[in-house]
Amino acid sequence: MLDAPKKPLVRVENLKMHFPIFRGVLKRQVGAVKAVDGISFDVFEGETLGLVGESGCGKSTVGRCVLRLYEVTGGSITIDGTDIATLSGADLRAKRPEMQMIFQDPQASLNPRMTVGSIISEPLDEHEHMTRDEKRAKVGELMDAVGLARRFADRYPHEFSGGQRQRIGIARALALNPKFIVCDEPIAALDVSIQAQVVNLLEDLQEKFGLTYLFISHDLSMVRHLATRVAVMYLGRLVELGDAETLYMAPRHPYTQALLSAVPNPDPAQAGHIERIILEGDVPSPANPPPGCTFSTRCPRAQAVCKQDSPAWREIGEGHFAACHFIE
Amino acid sequence: MLNFTLRRLMFTIPTLLLISFIIFLILDLAPNDPTGNLPLTIPPEVRAQIRTSLGLDEPMYWRYLLWCKQFFINEPLNLLNQWFGWCIGDCENRLRVTSFLTRSPVVDLIAERMPQTLWVVGMSYVVGVLIALPIGVISAYKQYSWFDQFGTLIAMIGFSVPTFFTGVLMIVIFSVMIPQDSMFWLPSIYDTTLKVVDWPSFVQQMRQMAMPVMVLALFNAAHISRFMRASMLDNLSQDYVRTARAKGLKEKTVLLVHVLRNSMIPVVTVIALGIPQVFGGAIITEQIFKVNGLGQLLIIGIQNSDIPLVQTLTFLFAVLIVIFNLVADVLYGLLDPRIRYD
Amino acid sequence: MKLKYLVAGTLGAALLSTTAMAQMERGRDGNANIIYWQAASTLNPYLSGGTKDIDAASMVLEPLAHYDENGNMVPTLVDEIPTVANGGVSADLTSITWKLSEGLKWSDGTPVTSADVVFTANYCMDETGGCQQSAKFGGVKSVEALDDLTVKITFDGPKPFPYGPFVGATTPILQAAQFANCMGTAAPTCTEQNFGPIGTGPFTVTEFRANDTISLAANPNYRDPSKPAFATLTFKGGGDAAAAARSVLETGEFDYAWNLQLAPEVLADMEAKGQGTVLSGFGPLVERLMINLTDPDPKWGDERSTVAHPHPFMTDPAVRQALSMAIDRPLLVEIGYGKAGKVTCNVLPSPAIYDSPNNAGCEVQDIAGANALLDEAGWVRGADGVREKDGVRLSILYQTSTNAVRQDFQALIKQWWAEIGVETELKNIDAAVFFGGDQSSPDTFQKLYADVEMYANNFDGTDPEAYMGNWQCSEIPSPDNAWLGGNMPRYCNPDYDKLVKEMAGTADINERARLAIAMNDMLMQSYTIIPLVHRGNVAARSNTLEGVKLNVWDSDLWNVADWSRAK
Numbered sequence A: 001m002l003d004a005p006k007k008p009l010v011r012v013e014n015l016k017m018h019f020p021i022f023r024g025v026l027k028r029q030v031g032a033v034k035a036v037d038g039i040s041f042d043v044f045e046g047e048t049l050g051l052v053g054e055s056g057c058g059k060s061t062v063g064r065c066v067l068r069l070y071e072v073t074g075g076s077i078t079i080d081g082t083d084i085a086t087l088s089g090a091d092l093r094a095k096r097p098e099m100q101m102i103f104q105d106p107q108a109s110l111n112p113r114m115t116v117g118s119i120i121s122e123p124l125d126e127h128e129h130m131t132r133d134e135k136r137a138k139v140g141e142l143m144d145a146v147g148l149a150r151r152f153a154d155r156y157p158h159e160f161s162g163g164q165r166q167r168i169g170i171a172r173a174l175a176l177n178p179k180f181i182v183c184d185e186p187i188a189a190l191d192v193s194i195q196a197q198v199v200n201l202l203e204d205l206q207e208k209f210g211l212t213y214l215f216i217s218h219d220l221s222m223v224r225h226l227a228t229r230v231a232v233m234y235l236g237r238l239v240e241l242g243d244a245e246t247l248y249m250a251p252r253h254p255y256t257q258a259l260l261s262a263v264p265n266p267d268p269a270q271a272g273h274i275e276r277i278i279l280e281g282d283v284p285s286p287a288n289p290p291p292g293c294t295f296s297t298r299c300p301r302a303q304a305v306c307k308q309d310s311p312a313w314r315e316i317g318e319g320h321f322a323a324c325h326f327i328e
Numbered sequence B: 001m002l003n004f005t006l007r008r009l010m011f012t013i014p015t016l017l018l019i020s021f022i023i024f025l026i027l028d029l030a031p032n033d034p035t036g037n038l039p040l041t042i043p044p045e046v047r048a049q050i051r052t053s054l055g056l057d058e059p060m061y062w063r064y065l066l067w068c069k070q071f072f073i074n075e076p077l078n079l080l081n082q083w084f085g086w087c088i089g090d091c092e093n094r095l096r097v098t099s100f101l102t103r104s105p106v107v108d109l110i111a112e113r114m115p116q117t118l119w120v121v122g123m124s125y126v127v128g129v130l131i132a133l134p135i136g137v138i139s140a141y142k143q144y145s146w147f148d149q150f151g152t153l154i155a156m157i158g159f160s161v162p163t164f165f166t167g168v169l170m171i172v173i174f175s176v177m178i179p180q181d182s183m184f185w186l187p188s189i190y191d192t193t194l195k196v197v198d199w200p201s202f203v204q205q206m207r208q209m210a211m212p213v214m215v216l217a218l219f220n221a222a223h224i225s226r227f228m229r230a231s232m233l234d235n236l237s238q239d240y241v242r243t244a245r246a247k248g249l250k251e252k253t254v255l256l257v258h259v260l261r262n263s264m265i266p267v268v269t270v271i272a273l274g275i276p277q278v279f280g281g282a283i284i285t286e287q288i289f290k291v292n293g294l295g296q297l298l299i300i301g302i303q304n305s306d307i308p309l310v311q312t313l314t315f316l317f318a319v320l321i322v323i324f325n326l327v328a329d330v331l332y333g334l335l336d337p338r339i340r341y342d
Numbered sequence C: 001m002k003l004k005y006l007v008a009g010t011l012g013a014a015l016l017s018t019t020a021m022a023q024m025e026r027g028r029d030g031n032a033n034i035i036y037w038q039a040a041s042t043l044n045p046y047l048s049g050g051t052k053d054i055d056a057a058s059m060v061l062e063p064l065a066h067y068d069e070n071g072n073m074v075p076t077l078v079d080e081i082p083t084v085a086n087g088g089v090s091a092d093l094t095s096i097t098w099k100l101s102e103g104l105k106w107s108d109g110t111p112v113t114s115a116d117v118v119f120t121a122n123y124c125m126d127e128t129g130g131c132q133q134s135a136k137f138g139g140v141k142s143v144e145a146l147d148d149l150t151v152k153i154t155f156d157g158p159k160p161f162p163y164g165p166f167v168g169a170t171t172p173i174l175q176a177a178q179f180a181n182c183m184g185t186a187a188p189t190c191t192e193q194n195f196g197p198i199g200t201g202p203f204t205v206t207e208f209r210a211n212d213t214i215s216l217a218a219n220p221n222y223r224d225p226s227k228p229a230f231a232t233l234t235f236k237g238g239g240d241a242a243a244a245a246r247s248v249l250e251t252g253e254f255d256y257a258w259n260l261q262l263a264p265e266v267l268a269d270m271e272a273k274g275q276g277t278v279l280s281g282f283g284p285l286v287e288r289l290m291i292n293l294t295d296p297d298p299k300w301g302d303e304r305s306t307v308a309h310p311h312p313f314m315t316d317p318a319v320r321q322a323l324s325m326a327i328d329r330p331l332l333v334e335i336g337y338g339k340a341g342k343v344t345c346n347v348l349p350s351p352a353i354y355d356s357p358n359n360a361g362c363e364v365q366d367i368a369g370a371n372a373l374l375d376e377a378g379w380v381r382g383a384d385g386v387r388e389k390d391g392v393r394l395s396i397l398y399q400t401s402t403n404a405v406r407q408d409f410q411a412l413i414k415q416w417w418a419e420i421g422v423e424t425e426l427k428n429i430d431a432a433v434f435f436g437g438d439q440s441s442p443d444t445f446q447k448l449y450a451d452v453e454m455y456a457n458n459f460d461g462t463d464p465e466a467y468m469g470n471w472q473c474s475e476i477p478s479p480d481n482a483w484l485g486g487n488m489p490r491y492c493n494p495d496y497d498k499l500v501k502e503m504a505g506t507a508d509i510n511e512r513a514r515l516a517i518a519m520n521d522m523l524m525q526s527y528t529i530i531p532l533v534h535r536g537n538v539a540a541r542s543n544t545l546e547g548v549k550l551n552v553w554d555s556d557l558w559n560v561a562d563w564s565r566a567k
């Protein structure tokens, strides 16, 4: 796994996304939600990077920023050699086909007034010059690829089941032959029985088309199964990133440890090692994060220094990064 | 959809009959008297005679049935006669719904007023919608920008400042303060007899419509732009909009094809539901500018206890409201594939 | 040379005379705009009692004689007014004979004949037609044509004032040919006729839009070839008095606006713009208090406010007089009516010959005097300041119609009455109900379920006989006569009734005036009716409009034929 020289397809550096808060009669800006506050990571070609964290920690925001669905506040996002953080207009649109997204809620992510066929073929109109028949053929291929009957092309999204809808979402994401796909909790809204089907589909497609995934989820077991490497997020920042196996076996950051302690370990031999750590208190508001280490309000190992100094994002082992004052 | 429409239409018939009866009942119970507005110099015996001649001595149910017959049978037959020259039954002496006040057929009075009401109130609705939609769209797209703030302010003014204030204000500015020979001077009194035959008379018509239309359009635009904005905001934050952006569509396409089309669904319904009000006229604005449309007709009817007139007008409004409710439902079904009535 | 001068001379003369002709030509002044803030509903005054309709119709239809701005009769379709002296009125006062002028034509060119007059009388006297002017034909036994131009109206008894039918704008002559099929129950079905009557007046109808606008054009067959000066005329209706005033006085869009009952200062401000002039004229309209001499206490059930139960304290003349003395009439005029009002101490203040000189003094408020009067009459102030006697408290329910000025008056009068120890409860009722005459409503002005009520009333034309007849015993409204009758105070005085009878048999105008004044004085000096304000009519005309004479005795537009544009 470590032999081939790894080439980052996506490089995120010091990414920041602050949402302004408007208040009062005149709706003036009074502050900002620091949904993402300075994070850096790479996604290597062909891999699946898992992004985990509690609800509200900013995972989706990261995913959307990386695809430039937001105007980012700061930092750079380099995809395939181009920094897209500052691109706009036609340049950005030209870059879009390379990167796509699969959303959590397949219903909400499909325009209710468009048929499945036009949802899938719409990006083709924009980016490819195809005849109608070519388009129809392409739509058919895509529907085959995701396991949908071609005759459904004239139906509207609401006429499908959740699993089918997510397949439509995947088909349309694939339409422009992207290299990189952000999957934002693509299975969270589905029945457990269908989750496996969709995950398998994603894996098959990755193999078939050589896709690179940023896989966002709070289902830690699923991430372990799917991801090559895993990044853990807390309150707008990354706290630990490492090889999936290493991270799950030996989490270093107190937050990762707490998070993983709640997951039933598939390896009974290891089961005894990790005690369940229960975190006290609530997650602070991203509009007003605590000074120093953002985890310091809940960290069982917190010291005085944690409340003042923000821990640096350091490499603590081969390809293993973390942000904590007390990790060697 | 067709079945649904037909079913609904069938259901409206008893509904409307009931409505017409209730209207009649309310009018009958109102402590009002068609001779009440006559000068005091008219002696009571004469008043009694007048009441008799108006048929007010008959029992209530009889007068209602008479109205039903006149309205549902005689009036349509008369229309056939007027439009196609078909004569069914005794078309010379057919008793039509007759106004107490003018002693002329109510339907003719209504027809006479339709043009100015449609011109002024209808135009103000169209203008209002045309102003409201872009304002709503831009306000939502640039939420909290100065444009949005300004739009909110205008909407607030439109909502809260009554038309009798804006109307008189405009008259004071455009008819009183601006000298009559200036090209910006606008007439404060609407000339219903003006016929548009050539360019100058068209200009004249535009000038006399300008103030009432603007006053009402502001009011209408205030409502509709808020709806448009809210609906746009609802949709702008939806995932499918992100999908559209992720597809690499032009921002214009995202906005106009994806967001706007979906946002229009509720707005179109609201617009359709508002159309009966156009026919209802704008009582106050019509009064201020002396447009003398349906609104003014209704108010005169009420003031003079002109029961047949008020009954017929109110009933026609009820019909329009019921119909446009149906239209709104059907439109909703047509626009939103998620809705199926059958 | 001579010839040249001659030619030039005749040419010049011809030119001069054509310009002179042009000046006097019919229709020389183009269009005039009249605004009535109440729109006309019909042009048949027999089917409408509304002033707006009668006025509008008066431009088209004409009676035999008019009243001028001073209340004097002037011949219209006749050459002279019939009187006893000229033999037109029979010596026994039971008939009057009118003689139409020669050569009169309807606007369609056909001759006007006595048959038209007879037809019109029959039209209105047909009981099934709902004629709203039938009171004008009260006492008419027959109307017959003696020849093509002579009409004789016979009354069922002596009629000392036989000028009811066909005098004034309310009873104009209809064209028999046009209305032949509109008699009785057919009257309301004749929309075309009612909206476009053929008349003898200066204008003819080109378009009638009910409750909106009437377009008129000069009548080509009008008897005076130089009139009217305006070729066309627009009679616009709708809006409100303020807007109508504005359109004449401020924007100058209209030439004449009718009935501008506006706050005095508002009119003054508008007039200051210099576009037009405010006109006022005083008819017989008097805002008055009617004292209820019977007991309105609900405990009497059906006999409430009937003569069966005299009022517990209003029957005391001292109380009534004190109520009147406490009122500051000049102040009421000032705040309520301005130019459109005058103080009056008579219920019959005009025409001038009927205005009694015997009641002056009410102009000055006299609270002290009123208090003294009540003290003297034995009304003692109780602990709460309200006077009482033998357990009867001076506590008054004071009702009127809903109207801003009336409510101001109520508030002021309540305060003045409080100063003389009278407690007042105010009530206002929607005008349509108050004046509506609905038998089932307890709030009509006839039922008078209150101690005092306030409203204004007047009479048509110039003759007060019928008006003064309102206060006879027989005119008292009660359940027995379905609450009809104009004697709201329930005043019953045989001496008064005697005067009424006497007037009914008197033809001499001066003698009639003496009787009317005597009746007025009886009512005034018994303080049964307390006059407050003599109200006038207010109108506005553009400064470019000439010939307008505001006439309170007839239509505002009575002399529209004489109106012209200032050069």
Ligand SMILES: Nc1ncnc2c1ncn2[C@@H]1O[C@H](COP(=O)(O)OP(=O)(O)OP(=O)(O)O)[C@@H](O)[C@H]1O
Pocket (backbone or CB within 6 Å): A019, A020, A033, A034, A035, A053, A054, A055, A056, A057, A058, A059, A060, A061, A062, A218, A286
């Ligand atoms: N458009 C926005 N405007 C303002 N605040 C936002 C916006 N989008 C997200 N946020 C805030 O940013 C923070 C991170 O949101 P985000 O949706 O990225 O969380 P998440 O990790 O994806 O949560 P979940 O697992 O529930 O999907 C939250 O506090 C959220 O309220």
Ligand code: SF4
Pocket (backbone or CB within 6 Å): A253, A254, A255, A293, A294, A295, A296, A297, A299, A300, A301, A302, A303, A306, A311, A323, A324, A325, A326
């Ligand atoms: S830096 Fe301090 S507070 Fe933050 S994780 Fe490490 S020990 Fe906990």
Ligand SMILES: [Mg+2]
Pocket (backbone or CB within 6 Å): A059, A060, A061, A184
């Ligand atoms: Mg999320």
